[in-house]
Amino acid sequence: MWIYEKKLQFPVKIKNPNPKLAQIIISQLGGPDGELAASMRYLHQRYSMPYKQVVGILTDVGTEELAHLEMIAAILHQLTRDLSEDEIKNTPFATYFVDHTTGVYPVAASGVPFDMKYVGIKGDVIADLHEDLAAEQKARVTYDNILRLCDDPDVREPIKFLREREIVHYQRFCDALRITQDNLDAKNFYAFNPAFVKGDGK
Amino acid sequence: MMNQYYGNPYRFSGRSQRDTDRGDRYPYRRPMGRGSMPAYPYGGQSANRGGCGLGQNPPRSGLGCGSVQNQSRGGCGCGKEQNQPGNSCGCGSEQIRARGHDRVQDRDTPCDGRKAIPVMESGGCGCDVSGGISPARKKLMEQIRAVDFALYEVILYLDVYPNSCDALETYHKLKAQKEALHKEYETTYGPITAFGNQSGASWDWIDSPFPWEFGAN
Numbered sequence: 001m002w003i004y005e006k007k008l009q010f011p012v013k014i015k016n017p018n019p020k021l022a023q024i025i026i027s028q029l030g031g032p033d034g035e036l037a038a039s040m041r042y043l044h045q046r047y048s049m050p051y052k053q054v055v056g057i058l059t060d061v062g063t064e065e066l067a068h069l070e071m072i073a074a075i076l077h078q079l080t081r082d083l084s085e086d087e088i089k090n091t092p093f094a095t096y097f098v099d100h101t102t103g104v105y106p107v108a109a110s111g112v113p114f115d116m117k118y119v120g121i122k123g124d125v126i127a128d129l130h131e132d133l134a135a136e137q138k139a140r141v142t143y144d145n146i147l148r149l150c151d152d153p154d155v156r157e158p159i160k161f162l163r164e165r166e167i168v169h170y171q172r173f174c175d176a177l178r179i180t181q182d183n184l185d186a187k188n189f190y191a192f193n194p195a196f197v198k199g200d201g202k
Numbered sequence: 203m204m205n206q207y208y209g210n211p212y213r214f215s216g217r218s219q220r221d222t223d224r225g226d227r228y229p230y231r232r233p234m235g236r237g238s239m240p241a242y243p244y245g246g247q248s249a250n251r252g253g254c255g256l257g258q259n260p261p262r263s264g265l266g267c268g269s270v271q272n273q274s275r276g277g278c279g280c281g282k283e284q285n286q287p288g289n290s291c292g293c294g295s296e297q298i299r300a301r302g303h304d305r306v307q308d309r310d311t312p313c314d315g316r317k318a319i320p321v322m323e324s325g326g327c328g329c330d331v332s333g334g335i336s337p338a339r340k341k342l343m344e345q346i347r348a349v350d351f352a353l354y355e356v357i358l359y360l361d362v363y364p365n366s367c368d369a370l371e372t373y374h375k376l377k378a379q380k381e382a383l384h385k386e387y388e389t390t391y392g393p394i395t396a397f398g399n400q401s402g403a404s405w406d407w408i409d410s411p412f413p414w415e416f417g418a419n
Contacts, residue, residue, distance in 0.1 A: 005394050006412065007343065009351065011419040056361035064354065074414035081416065168358070175362040 002063065009067045010161040014078040014154040019093035022079040023109060024149055026096070028162075029072045030106025030114035033138035037118040039065035041135060044121050045128045050194040051183060054125065054176045058132075061169050068162055073104045075158060124193050129177045136170035319408070321415070334417030339391050346383045346394075352376050 028034045042062030049055045080093075080102040088097050095111060106114040120131040143163035150156055185191040335343075353376040360369050384394055392410040393399045399407055411418035 003395055003397070005350075006407075006410070007347065007350075007394060008413045008419065009354075010347065011344075012414070013416060013419040053362050053364065056364075057358065060354075060358055060361055064358075070414065077414050078416050168355070172358050172362055179362060 002066070008071050008074055009064070010071060010158050012071060012074040012078060012158050014075065014152070016152060016154070017081050017083060017087075018079050018152065018155075019083060019088060019097075020091050021150060021152065021155060022076050023092045023096060025072065025075055025079070025146055025155070025159075026107060027109040028139075028142060028146070029069065029076065029104070031108035031142070032115075032118040033135060033142050034106070034108075034114075035065050035069040035072055035139075036106050036114055038062075038135055038139060039069060040116065041119045041121065042132065044119070045132070048121075048123045048195045049125060049128070051125070051180060053179050054129070057172050057176050061172065064165070064169075068165065071158055071162065075155060076104050077102075079155070123195055125180050125195050126177075126189060129173055129180060132173045133170060133177070136166050136173065140166040140170070321412070334419070335391075335411070339387075340419075342383070342387050342391075346380070346387060349376060349380045349383055353380055 030036055039062050042058045042065060046055045046058035046062070049058060083102065088094050096105075096107070099105075108114075120128070122128055122131070140163055143159055143166065146159055147156060147163070150159065180194075181189060184194065353373070356369055356373045356376060360366065360373060363369060384398070388394055388398045388400050392406045396407050399405065413419070
């Protein structure tokens with residue numbers, strides 16, 4: 001189960017609300033490569049993993065992604081506070097505002113709500129770990145894109161932190177993949193699927 | 203089952219005779235005047251636990267919600283060490299002025315404990331927007347963030363390299379530091395987890411700002 005700590009992993013203190021920026025950053029909340037997709041992916045993949053190191057890393061990285069989800073939500077919450085109607089009218093944020101006011105709702109920047117179709121869980125160690133590697137890189141690219149579009153230093157600091165964390169997660173998943181390959185038949189990685197072995201007491 | 207362990211099962215039917223008995227009504231904040239364990243909201247006889255204050259509802263109105271207990275927590279939630287008088291129970295007498303909310307509760311009106319406790323973005327107790335938590339609290343929190351972050355990095359590393367003795371040693375060292383810092387923070391400023399509630403007198407978990415608020419960072 002999960003215990004909640006009443007602190008953000010990295011502080012978020014945004015002095016200047018900016019709904020246009022919120023419209024972009026919301027992709028890391030409910031978009032295809034966002035933190036919600038990442039946490040759902042890792043926390044659900046771990047159930048069919050046969051190796052303890054892989055289960056462990058998926059659990060802990062998945063938990064950290066939930067923390068990042070909270071950070072993105074904090075950024076969005078602070079970017080959309082104290083808004084006047086003029087700041088909302090005629091901006092891309094208006095289409096989000098009409099349905100959600102300034103509530104935090106996981107959608108992509110395009111307005112498409114979060115979808116589990118973004119998450120791949122194949123029940124095969126190699127496939128799932130490769131999905132994770134790709135996911136971390138895609139998240140890193142999304143953060144790169146956000147940094148290109150964002151000037152406010154208060155927003156850039158937590159985004160840069162999150163981007164670095166994606167790279168570190170990628171490295172940990174590379175380690176997990178290497179450990180997995182060491183446990184497989186060196187001549188043929190695909191000789192059997194260790195996540196689905198009949199009659200093996202697993 | 204009317205016995206000393208389960209309490210009177212009819213205690214939920216009808217209004218309590220004491221209009222200050224908050225026992226089974228939200229919020230379940232029951233600061234205890236005697237330093238005893240806080241009453242579980244549905245717990246036994248409320249006779250001696252009376253409502254929102256000391257043993258019996260104190261004759262001073264406006265402070266009926268237990269002025270004494272929240273002193274170190276600053277009921278207004280911005281984390282100020284000393285409590286502004288009249289706001290112990292968080293129903294917000296003078297302090298709710300943030301962001302144009304002009305709900306100044308009359309001090310002489312006894313707190314009835316039924317008002318929802320507002321989330322106060324800007325630190326609540328009249329702190330301006332750039333205020334929020336005190337510099338000392340911010341500094342301690344930064345230290346905690348740093349140690350917790352390093353600890354989590356070691357955890358991720360140990361997940362994939364569980365046999366690394368160096369990493370394990372680092373883990374234990376950082377864990378000791380983390381526990382010391384968390385303890386220091388929790389005794390002064392309030393709990394970090396719901397299990398960390400220090401004060402037996404009141405439920406501080408929801409008192410302090412939540413971490414996504416501007417004034418909490």
